[in-house]
Amino acid sequence: MTELESEAMEAEFDTVAGWTEEAVRALGAETAIPAGCRGSGSEGALRWLADRLALRPDGRVLDSGAGVGGPAAWLATERGVRPVCAEPMAAAVRASRRLFGLRSVVAMGQQLPFADASFDAAVCLGVLCTTSDKAGALRELRRVLTDGARLGLLVFVADGPLTSAAPEGNEFPSEAETRELLAAAGFEVLEVTEADLADSPEEWTRAADAVDAEVERRHGQDPAFVQAQQNSGRVGRLLSDGSLRPWLAVATAVATGRNARDTSPN
Numbered sequence: 001m002t003e004l005e006s007e008a009m010e011a012e013f014d015t016v017a018g019w020t021e022e023a024v025r026a027l028g029a030e031t032a033i034p035a036g037c038r039g040s041g042s043e044g045a046l047r048w049l050a051d052r053l054a055l056r057p058d059g060r061v062l063d064s065g066a067g068v069g070g071p072a073a074w075l076a077t078e079r080g081v082r083p084v085c086a087e088p089m090a091a092a093v094r095a096s097r098r099l100f101g102l103r104s105v106v107a108m109g110q111q112l113p114f115a116d117a118s119f120d121a122a123v124c125l126g127v128l129c130t131t132s133d134k135a136g137a138l139r140e141l142r143r144v145l146t147d148g149a150r151l152g153l154l155v156f157v158a159d160g161p162l163t164s165a166a167p168e169g170n171e172f173p174s175e176a177e178t179r180e181l182l183a184a185a186g187f188e189v190l191e192v193t194e195a196d197l198a199d200s201p202e203e204w205t206r207a208a209d210a211v212d213a214e215v216e217r218r219h220g221q222d223p224a225f226v227q228a229q230q231n232s233g234r235v236g237r238l239l240s241d242g243s244l245r246p247w248l249a250v251a252t253a254v255a256t257g258r259n260a261r262d263t264s265p266n
C-alpha cells in the first residue's frame with residue numbers, strides 16, 4: 001500500500017473503505033454508488049461536472065484519487081463511459097473492483113502509472129486537500145491528459161483562517177491558490193460553481209446513511225472508526241460554518257504541442 005500523509009487519513013480512506021465494501025455487501029447493491037460517493041460530492045455535483053467534461057462513450061476517462069469508486073461507477077452507469085481509477089489505498093482499490101467491476105490501480109496522484117496523453121478526460125474529487133503536493137498531482141494529471149482534454153475538480157477551499165481544527169493531514173488551499181496551481185500545471189479554468197453537497201435524491205441519502213450505520217454497528221468501537229469519524233466530523237463543521245467551500249471546477253488542458261501530431265517537413 002502507498003502511504004498517505006497521516007494515520008487518520010489512512011483510517012478514513014483505507015480501513016473505512018474496506019468496511020464500506022463489507023456493509024454494502026450486507027445491505028445490497030443499490031447502496032453501492034451512494035455509499036461510494038460519500039467521500040466527496042452529491043449526485044448534483046457529479047451531474048454538473050459530467051455535463052461539462054465533453055464525455056464520449058469511447059473516451060478514455062481517469063478518476064485520480066477515486067476512493068472506493070462511487071463517482072467512477074456513477075459516470076459509467078449514467079454516461080456510458082468506462083473510467084479507469086487510480087487510488088493509493090489498497091482496500092479502496094479492491095472495493096472499486098469488486099463492487100463496481102472498475103479497472104483500478106493502486107497509485108498516488110503524483111505518480112500515475114500511465115503514458116503521456118492517455119486520457120481524454122479526468123476527474124479528481126476531494127483529493128487535492130488531502131495532499132501537500134498539489135502541484136505534483138495537477139502536473140501529473142496534465143501529463144496523462146491529451147491537449148484540450150477536460151478536468152473536473154472538487155476542491156474544499158478555505159479563503160480565510162479556519163474557525164476550528166482541520167482534519168488531520170488535510171491542507172485546504174484558497175480558491176486563488178487553486179487557480180494559480182491549475183494555471184501553473186497547464187490548465188485553463190472554464191467554469192466554476194459551488195457544490196450543494198445536499199443535492200442528492202432522498203433514496204441516495206437514505207442508502208448512504210444506512211451504510212454508515214451498518215459500518216458503525218460492526219466497527220463503531222474500533223479506534224480507526226473513531227479516528228475516521230473525528231476527521232470527517234471536522235470537515236462537516238468547517239463546511240457548515242462556511243470556513244470551507246466545496247468548489248467545483250472544469251478546466252481544459254492547455255495545448256503544449258507535446259502530443260500534437262508533428263507536421264514539420266523534416
Ligand SMILES: C[S@@+](CC[C@H](N)C(=O)[O-])C[C@H]1O[C@@H](n2cnc3c(N)ncnc32)[C@H](O)[C@@H]1O
Binds near residue numbers: 066
Ligand atoms: C475525500 S476522498 C474522495 C474519494 C473519491 N474521489 C470520491 O469523491 O468519493 C479522498 C481520496 O483521495 C485519496 N488520496 C489521498 N492522497 C492522495 C494522493 N496523493 N494521490 C491520489 N489520491 C490521494 C484518498 O486515499 C481518498 O480515497
